[in-house]
Amino acid sequence: MNKYFSLTKIFLKNSSSGLSKDGKRKLPRTILLYIILALSFLPLAGMFASVTATSYEFLRSINQEGIILSAAMTVSSAIIFAFGIFLVMSVFYFSSDVENLLVLPVKPSVILMSKFTVVLIYEYFTEVVVLAPVIVTFGIKSGAGLLYYIYGIVIFFTLPIVPLIIGALISILIMRFAGFTKNKDRFKTIAQMAILVFVVGINLVTQKLGKASSNGQEMARLLTEGNNSLIKVSSKLFINIRYAAEAFINSSNMSGIVSMLIYLLIAIIFLILFSILAEAFYLKGVIGMTQTQARRKMLSSEEIAKQSGRRSKIFTYTVKELNILFRTPVYFMNCVVMNFIWPFFLVIPLISQPESFKLIKNAHGYFNMFISNARTLGIIAAVIFASSVMLTMMNPIAITSISREGKSIFINKFIPMDYKQQILSKVLSAFIINFSGILLMILIVTAIVRPPIYIFIVSIVLSIVATIFSIFVGIFIDLNYPKLDWDNEQRAVKQNFNVIIGMIIGLIAAGAVVFITIKLNLIFSIIFPSILIIFLAADVIFYKIVTTRGVELYRNIE
Incomplete structure (x- = not known):
């Protein structure tokens, strides 16, 4: 565990070294930039809080207020999944420290989990803007008790795990085949494009399936049923969201504890699978990623004359x-x-x-x-x-x-x-x-x-x-x-x-x-x-x- 914490600390320090260079001399400027950054996202966070407050009363009247939390967690998870794929590519593969770490007496699983933790911390900024205002506003409007806010803290820090692991495994499986190509830079570009196409494809399929599974009659039935039945429809994209939403809604009774335990169990299972699968595929995909190949081509005299012609x-x-x-x-x-x-x-x-x-x-x-x-x-x-x-x-x-x-x-x-x-x-x-x-x-x-x-x-x-x-x-x-x-x-x-x-x-x-x-x-x-x-x-x-x-x-x- 000491190696894990040490590596994570080093990764975080390296990622922010450009902001804290020259120590105290640049500290005021760095703090000011963070304040400006926070203020620039404040209107967006306020918008999510306002939408939550406005829609709560109506949805509460038909006993469907749980869809607010479910939708907010789905949006957060979708954003984390989409951007997490590219963030994983950058931190896991394109960082300059990768091949230096592989020769150290540290298990690959420790390196993986340290890098995963860094990416996870980055994703908390997404939740601060999208999810945190909804959780707080919903708690205030519903008069929630202390257990609701405890659940909120736990879910806030664990929600990105599932979508991020799904995205990370997609990246790792694609980059596993980088070893079969000689032009590493070209493969990196193609791999990222393939991932982008994959994300777009997932979006299309999800929308079509959502439309097919939520016809008018079914939606009308769920709407009139009450009992927060719409949570099941709005949380189909990620398996853990349904149980997180149910834990929030039932935070005052025993069923909320059961839902919370199921939610945490899903996160633990995903972490175990990630540790096993990532360690099996990561090393073979990362070795040699910094190598490049020069293309040698014999030019004719006409081609040389054309290439060396005078241009602006x-x-x-x-x-x-x-x-x-x-x-x-x-x-x-x-x-x-x-x-x-x-x-x-x-x-x-x-x-x-x-x-x-x-x-x-x-x-x-x-x-x-x-x-x-x-x-x-x-x-x-x-x-x-x-x-x-x-x-x-x-x-x-x-x-x-x-x-x-x-x-x-x-x-x-x-x-x-x-x-x-x-x-x-x-x-x-x-x-x-x-x-x-x-x-x-x-x-x-x-x-x-x-x-x-x-x-x-x-x-x-x-x-x-x-x-x-x-x-x-x-x-x-x-x-x-x-x-x-x-x-x-x-x-x-x-x-x-x-x-x-x-x-x-x-x-x-x-x-x-x-x-x-x-x-x-x-x-x-x-x-x-x-x-x-x-x-x-x-x-x-x-x-x-x-x-x-x-x-x-x-x-x-x-």
Whole structure:
């Protein structure tokens, strides 16, 4: 057990070393960033608490209030499962300490459980936002006793175990086959893409099965039955949630204790299975993960002449940036793939529920009536701009463009290309990927809703202005606070507080535009040119700042 606790402590310390470097000197800044991060998620937590308080009275009147807890735990578990898969991949396989640990006199099971504990602790942040407000609000509204809150603490700390183990086993089984491929980086990318497709597939199947198993008559019967019978329907995705919900609802009697014991037994069984299966497959999948293979190819004189032909410096450097983003698994998943995830969130419900697509298609005429109102159209324009800002700010390409250079940034000092061109190349590569994702979303929405052509053009124009603004802001932040001291790519993008700062700035800018539009009842003919004038001017100003002050900051980076 001592080795387990020691390893877990080391893993946690390493994961946060970038935030606490230089000790006390950076401590106030770190605390401030944590406070800002907590405040940024406070409205979302408040929303879950408000929904719980609002829906409790109605559901209590039909004796179905338990579905609130069941639904909250299902949502939390689903989020933990989806994001936990990628987190397991990063911590278990892509961390730089993996192969060093394997030579130590420590059992693989101890390494596995220590890394699993680290991932588990990360997932508690999800529960703090999604689940904790629901548990507390439900307890207050129901006048629950002390045992309810004791159950709440136990369930809060143990709920992520089952979904996280399911996700971890999927990752471990897929990565087990990495030993059969020579190109490790390519396999890492393919493996993560396969997992992403798997998660999407699970989502589709779950929605179809849920629809098939919950027809109108059955739902009506369960609804009128009372006795919190809807818990059985809402907790089919994860086996442990039903017993956790029943433990909460029956916390004042003996059946609650029985449900709690069954819930804990399920968690223990999953932990035992994880320890056995993971130890059997993990070692063979992790050995050699840091090895790479060079591709050797004999070039003809024509190919050499073509490869060495004179090209624009900005074009060449932009291609270099794109190649790194696409060829590095961590960058590819976090900077490229995540940019194209959002459009699939629009498509998945339509695939799983074709009648929704027909309903939207038939509502084409109503949509045209809806946008005929100048104020409504103004709100749509503001939302399009705000969405583009947030989607760009949530993507770490621009705001980690300097940080991704790491300790090798000194090479950039010697290449025959001035700093302004290097920065503009990073801007261009970020714009290509960010705007491609936004454009895909616009095309999908246009194909579904079929708005007038001028709406499509307005969307493109607003998105371009918003994307350029967000990229310049992101790069300027990274020029001021580059995170260059990292030992693996994951820490450059996933443990970089610049990303959080950018998201907060994006949220403020996007929220201000939408708030002002709604509050002042601005019509389209006012808000559209206002956004263009203000943010085109901001784009020009940031261009000047980045290519002057930004160049100076870039030159002084050591």
